[in-house]
Amino acid sequence: MLVLISFTALILFFLAGMNMLRKGLISLTYSKIEERLLMFTDHPLKAFLISIVFTGFLQSSSAFMVIVIGFVSAGVLPFKRTIPMILGTNIGSTFTTEFLAVKMDVFIWVLLICGLLFTVTRKYPLKQIGTSFLGLGIIFFCISGFSRLAVPLTQLKAGAGVLQHLHDSSWSALLIGMILTAIIHSSSVCVGILMSFMNEGVIGLEQAMSVVLGSNIGTCITAVMAAVSGG
Helix, strand or coil, rough: CHHHHHHHHHHHHHHHHHHHHHHHHHHHHHHHHHHHHHCCCHHHHHHHHHHHHHHHHCCCHHHHHHHHHHHHCCCCHHHHHHHHHHHHHHHHHHHHHHHHHHHHHHHHHHHHHHHHHHHHHCCCCCCHHHHHHHHHHHHHHHHHHHHHHHHHHCCCCCHHHHHHHHHCHHHHHHHHHHHHHHHHHHHHHHHHHHHHHCCCCCCCCCHHHHHHHHHHHHHHHHHHHHCCCCC
16 A cells, blocks of 8 residues: 555656646746747748757647647647647657656756755746756656566556556557556656666566557647647
8 A cells, every 4th residue: 555655656746846847947938939939830840840849848748739729729820830740749758758768866866956956046047947957856756766666566466457467468558558648647757657667677668668659649638638628
């Protein structure tokens, strides 16, 4: 029971860390993002490339898609122009996975302490940078925690059942990735957990690939929910 509570808490902290990182980065550049998006959407290739850059910077394909959907709903962008942007954002979101693969355990406390000190100053842009550092430190702390919980989770009855389904079929693994991502609204968290489990040898590469594909389907739920109120 304690393992499940710890695992759930790490997921919540990971989401909070991603939100803080995103909030800090957006606070620094949000107005510029709006201007550049409208400027570079007159050609499909330019829209495709700029969406890769901004999604990688925002560390969230969902956040980028919500911005794009808002532009379409407001009539600022025609739907046709957003198609290459959505394709680009799916490439840009892979930056997060590469970013999580970097071993930064040594710098966790450095990031947390510097982030806290910068945030306390409440001066622009130190506060925004501090928020990003705090988020980053929390993210790497959670990834480290997932690695430690990987083996204990598989020893639980529920964990063993999920693991069995992952190994049974690629379709089962895809479905698990899709459902988990749809519930927590973050493919980054799902991939972070997956990478931690792979490091501990709990999940193989073949199963992981299926989960990642499912995760990319599940992350679409955020855009669908954002579009419900739109035109």
